[in-house]
Amino acid sequence: MDYTQSDPFYGAVPAQSAGSVTGAGGVDLESLGGNVAGPLVKVDDPPKFELESYIANYTGRTRFNRLFLIGTCSTYLSVEALKAAVAEAKGGRDVSRYENAVRALAEVAPGDPEATLDTNWVDHMKKSVKAETDRLEHELRGYKNNLIKESIRMGNEDLGQHYNQIGDLVSASKAYSRMRDYCTTPTHIASMLFKIINVAIERGDWLNVQTNVHRLRNLQSKQEEQAKNEPKMSAALGLSQLHSGAYVDAANSFLATDPSLGDSYNEVLTSNDVAVYGGLCALASMDRNELQRRVLDNNSFRNFLELEPHIRRAISFFCNSKFRACLEILEAYKADYLLDVHLQRHVKTLFTRIRTKSIQQYLVPFSRVTLESMTKMFAPGVIGGQADPTDSNSPFVQELIELIQDGTLDARIDLEKKVLVSNQVNLRTDVQQSILDSLDNYIREAHIRVLRTNIIQAGLEVRSDERRPRDDRGKGGDTFGNFLPRGPGVM
């Protein structure tokens, strides 16, 4: 068994190496393993959820990841969450996690009794992990010698599970991959692929998630098996698309997730998460008609939305053009989103997109809108604090200017009458202009080329003088003497 050096999760120093993880989706790893670089986001507002009940929804390793993220990012919940994380880590077999959690806790609450490393436990656990690894590998070797397929498969599975537990994710995914040759039934293959997917999700290897989901989808298995796997597949695929920034695809995947998902995928995400991720992605990527048709009128997704009514409300507000209400809801839940392990990185982009889209949608029916009404709609906080909220220096107007300059809004600002004027297009002139331009280009190009042909034909290309020695070539120095007697400036 070779332990690859590049594996950030193996060994006792994950914190240092995790920071340097490159490749597909190392971000989650950073936030899990790396309190060296410090958390990327600090959330000061209290989130709306109850930590206890929130974390109770999850099982498996994601519990620790989520707790740790909340602990490092939220100033409000940090102690509570980190304590839970320490407890969680101690309940498992992953030593590096425990060390990380304790270190993080020591930073926020140095005086806490739990903030000191339980070296006894660590040593004991390290030894037991080592013994277990050796034992499993030895067993596997034995199975391999006996050439019993089923045993080899199970041996690999056990080994993978063990690596997964101790946090050596690369080895875990290798062990799972080795099961492939020894799988005999589609059910085996499906379960293997799911294991690989789960490990890949935790590693943040989103490309791997996608390929394996597709493999799973192409798998020939029984109808009911397929039906059972489908929701998990959609959720995993959506997650990977969310992380690669393909919000439309992510929205589609989440929307296609069957409500039978229930709590069957709690080691990765809950149905509530599907509702939030799907809803936000849809809001950020779809227009009003699509939202209405595909999200609100979608019977299966409605089941998810019922779990998170605020998303449902936000979407319906958006569809009814009540952008302010929609944005306010999202703003209120921003803290929650920022404390979500998968959403954190995308909250900003998603929010900006939703906001930009709202502004765009808001402008559609108008040929001119007063800046005042727009400010009321999109920047309500500003009005109270500033003398002239529609001044050209107010943040909202600046935002509009940026949107216009990058071409998102096809409008212009009138600072005299304080209105936003949408541009009118005169197709006829535009077409005429573009024709003239291309004609112009053609004429120039043709002229240059015809001249070039004739110059070459007449033997008038630039060449170094024959009288000069050959070594003068290439410097153009020989043409110097002939060069312009005077420029226009000195005449």
Added chain:
Amino acid sequence: MAEILAHLTSASSELRAISDTRDERYDTQMRDLVAYIKNYDKDLDTQYLLDNLDPSQHTLSYLLILNIHVDSLQKRTKENVPDEIKPGNDLWAEVAYFLQHFDPIQVRYAGYEWRRLVELLAQAAEVTAKPFLAVHVIKEALLRLNSPGVLTSLHVTFLRLTLLSKSYHHALPVMERWVFQFPTSSVQAYRKHISRPLCSEDTFGDTFISDASGFSAKLTYRDHMRFFLYGAMIYLALKEWNKALHWLSIVISSPVNDSVSKIMIEGYKKWILASLLAHGKLISSPRVISAHVLKVYQTLTKPYASLVDAFERGDYPRLRAEIDIGRSVWRTDNNEGLVSQLFYAYNSFLVIKLGRTFSALTAADVAQRTLAPLAFSANIEDFVALLVMSGTLSATLLHLHGQSDATMLRFFARRESYLNSEIRMRTRLVEEARVLGLITKDANQCSSELQLGNESLQILSRNQRWPDASRVSGDAVGELNGGLEIDEDIMGDGT
């Protein structure tokens, strides 16, 4: 003397009498006349003859006699440019009158003499530091000769004189006839079989102007590049940025054999500046420039590149600093004037860009957003007013009452009234159609040439196994490309 005069005039008048005569007859008559005068070995009283000949009717005789006259004068005074021909003297007046009134058909038989006269005039004007006097005359002469599309050495001399005398507008009629052709023997070789008499109305400039005819001195690559660079400089002086850009791109895309000419480098520098002034950014260079030439340009024009960078990033302090640092560079390159216009261009592009974001804003806002040296809003007002008046910007300035008398700048959504724009569009279309006609004619001619005189093309196609190269179509301009490349290869093989 009178007898000779009678002979000369009778020959011409005879020709005029039978003006509907066939071209061949006219041709022989003319050649006889040239031979008669050239072989007349006795001393001629040239002054007497000149006094009695009419330049517009007896053009050929007059021209030849005038030459003999100048010859004898040069011999007598042992000076290249005798005093008599300098501006203000009789001979100058005679030459100038002749060049403005000669008969363009007859003159075809004495191209060398004609050119000598023009060059003499140009020299005389330059020696006396009165280039402007020659500009007008030579312009008339070149236009009268009616040789559209052919470059002669006189064109180069002429543009140089206009630059010297700063009479840029006089150069425009000559420059607006697009140049396509070059008078060299190799080009004409294939045309021999289309032998039309020189005097025929259908004989185009590209045929009667050749190395042999003497209308042009032998051209080198410097001449055509100088011509286009001078032309571009004239357009730059007139602030016709787009035309200047086109002429400069001709200079910088000139075909090169091995080395790059310094004229091209100079052209590239000006091209960079013109591109900034015209478009506010560096436009993409013509595609025909080969990569290694472009690399040479880029290594030799580093200061300009950083100028462009500062300009494009909208980094005003840096632009200012770059311009200051490179002052000696601009001066040695004689580009100081262009560089100093960058400030104005920079500001006007900023204001125009504002017009895309705002439909109205106060002068103070403009000042704040341009960050240019126009620190005071009064200056801004002046500047914007200038832009509006020059037609660069379609906007109005309004003085507001009530709130602190701010000035409001209001941009128009559309440039002009519907009717106006339609009319303008129409005129532009007509103009473009004219130019397009010119180009197409020449492109066709060009491709048919490539097809005609090219046994080498066939050899090439055999050697390189291009099955269809021999059928490079002559009429589709789209196929020009293929033709050009093949031609370049021929030249490449030849050297």
